[in-house]
Amino acid sequence: MPAISFQSVPKTFKSSRGAPGPAVQALDQVSFDIQPGEFFGLLGPNGAGKTSLISILAGLSRASSGQVLVHGHDVVTDYAEARRQLGVVPQELVFAPFFSGRESLRIQSGYFGVKHNDDWIDELLSSLGLTDKANANMRQLSGGMKRRVLVALALVHKPPVIVLDEPTAGVDVELRQTLWQFIAKLNREGSTVLLTTHYLEEAEALCTRIAMLKQGRVVALAQTSELLKAASSNVLRFKIDSELPLHLADKARITGRIVQFPAH
Secondary structure (H helix, E strand, C coil), rough: CCCEEEEEEEEEEEEEECCCCCCCEEEEEEEEEECHHHHCEEEECCCCHHHHHHHHHHHCCCCCEEEECCCCCCCCCHHHHHHEEEEEEECCCCCCCEEEHHHHHHHHHCCCCCCCCCHHHHHHHHHHHHHHHHHCCCHHHHHHHHHHHHHHHHHHHCCCEEECCCCCCCCCCCHHHHHHHHHHHHHHHHCCCEEEEHHHHHHHHHCCEEEEEEECCEEEEEEHHHHHHHHHCEEEEEECCCCCHHHHHCCCEEECCCEEEEEE
């Protein structure tokens, strides 16, 4: 049974009230499965439909038709169990401004009926570099620290499926490294991870398989190594006004003023 299954999922947004123009097709019959234990990457430019797909998976939005399953639980008809299977880290910094990080994690545990969760909360705080900020009010934390708390909130009920929607966009290198070390550890221990990102190097380093979205459609779906191998066969072709340095000329095919490099 797939950990996540998207089955012929479209999503159409109506135009704004009173505004002229046709409805916007955000997703166009998206279908693919993610297997248990996979580290799966979802790539695509802005507006490709990545966040729309994640919103449908998380129950924040409904598909126009089709079906989405999490470990066999329909996100619409069996939404409570589907939610228990998921831990979602959103793009936006959404937090409760009147609580500390530790209090927020305890409250989040209660949402899922998890009692006596302090040992796991302490492990999350330590693994994400939050121990010394655990009792600080959320409003006092930096943007990077708030994002770390969001990751902890997604993981506090120990979901088998972790969804990360561009979690490292605009964050510092230290947070990026800390996050990926911890998420990679959870993946090795059996967690399924779905990552959306603009950083190709992240997908290359972490993901075993990648789907690429463009204008709401899946335009590529393959093992990461296969996609990179296909990309390496591309050729960069340009004109030059002067001779290339010797170390570059040895790697290029030169015809008159036209130079061709294999693109990596």
